[in-house]
Amino acid sequence: MTRIGVITFPGSLDDGDARRAIRLAGGEPVRLWHGDHDLDGVDAIVLPGGFSYGDYLRCGAIAAHSPIMREVVDAAARGVPVLGICNGFQMLTEAHLLPGGLVRNDHGAFVCRDQRLAVESTRTAWTGGFEPGEQIVVPLKNGEGGYLADADTVARLEDEGRVVFRYLETDPNGSVHGIAGVANAAGNVVGLMPHPEHAVEPGFGPDTAAAMRSGVDGLRVFRSALEGVLAA
Amino acid sequence: MPVIVVEVMPKAELLDPQGKAVAGALGRLGKDRFSAVRVGKRFELTVDGPVDEAALADAREVAEALLANGVIEDVVRVSEEVA
Numbered sequence: 001m002t003r004i005g006v007i008t009f010p011g012s013l014d015d016g017d018a019r020r021a022i023r024l025a026g027g028e029p030v031r032l033w034h035g036d037h038d039l040d041g042v043d044a045i046v047l048p049g050g051f052s053y054g055d056y057l058r059c060g061a062i063a064a065h066s067p068i069m070r071e072v073v074d075a076a077a078r079g080v081p082v083l084g085i086c087n088g089f090q091m092l093t094e095a096h097l098l099p100g101g102l103v104r105n106d107h108g109a110f111v112c113r114d115q116r117l118a119v120e121s122t123r124t125a126w127t128g129g130f131e132p133g134e135q136i137v138v139p140l141k142n143g144e145g146g147y148l149a150d151a152d153t154v155a156r157l158e159d160e161g162r163v164v165f166r167y168l169e170t171d172p173n174g175s176v177h178g179i180a181g182v183a184n185a186a187g188n189v190v191g192l193m194p195h196p197e198h199a200v201e202p203g204f205g206p207d208t209a210a211a212m213r214s215g216v217d218g219l220r221v222f223r224s225a226l227e228g229v230l231a232a
Numbered sequence: 233m234p235v236i237v238v239e240v241m242p243k244a245e246l247l248d249p250q251g252k253a254v255a256g257a258l259g260r261l262g263k264d265r266f267s268a269v270r271v272g273k274r275f276e277l278t279v280d281g282p283v284d285e286a287a288l289a290d291a292r293e294v295a296e297a298l299l300a301n302g303v304i305e306d307v308v309r310v311s312e313e314v315a
Contacts, residue, residue, distance in 0.1 A: 058301055065298065094301065101303035103242075108249040148246065148304060174247070 005042035047088025060090030081125035089191030100149030106174025
């Protein structure tokens with residue numbers, strides 16, 4: 001069975017949900033620890049949401065210098081799929097695996113809502129199972145989720161199709177171009193602020209037109225990686 | 233022991249929601265001569281040994297590598313704190 005590692009940092013809080021999402025998607029979740037230099041041979045890696053190191057210094061900044069991040073950087077260079085969700089996205093930018101940075105929401109408040117997104121690129125390890133331009137709804141919860149990069153970087157991301165997810169209906173945190181998630185040039189490393197791992201099981205996801213809490217759009221993020229590993 | 237001070241500010245062109253919130257509170261104190269506030273960070277690095285050029289070079293290195301994120305912040309000061 002395809003094994004996806006979820007790294008737990010001090011202050012991670014969505015690592016359990018990420019493991020559950022991987023299991024529901026048909027993979028085998030593997031617990032990894034930030035202080036180890038060991039990825040346990042996993043086929044893909046998830047950096048989960050939370051408040052690693054209490055968001056001290058900057059969100060994700062201290063975690064980006066954790067022992068295991070050296071192995072994550074090496075694995076990313078080898079093409080291993082890496083997904084950073086929320087705090088994990090912040091870590092990936094701090095580790096320079098993804099361009100840009102995340103800053104405090106422009107309106108200053110924490111935001112928690114079910115967020116509609118456009119899947120802008122299906123040429124990544126984590127979105128291969130979607131249709132281009134498909135709309136999905138997954139929960140979003142952050143205080144520092146405003147995506148920023150300089151104008152040249154934003155233009156390059158747009159030109160190269162590396163904006164993976166874009167906010168629809170509203171830009172909830174002041175992100176430039178409504179960017180919710182981006183990929184590296186190779187497409188194996190993806191980071192996003194919204195939480196696909198919270199939309200994976202009927203009864204616990206966002207509301208849909210069909211029924212309350214029935215949204216499971218996040219499941220296909222994990223299935224995309226599982227299918228990609230099997231096809232490789 | 234000697235101390236090197238590193239100061240970091242959000243980039244000038246970025247909105248600083250924290251500073252904006254503080255500026256709003258100043259207005260409520262009736263101090264409307266202050267039209268804007270920007271909030272940054274100050275780090276005090278205690279140095280084992282003298283603050284020589286090598287120590288300052290190390291401080292500048294950690295300022296750029298860890299204390300600040302060049303995408304969103306600028307290092308505006310790295311110098312010895314004179315008591």
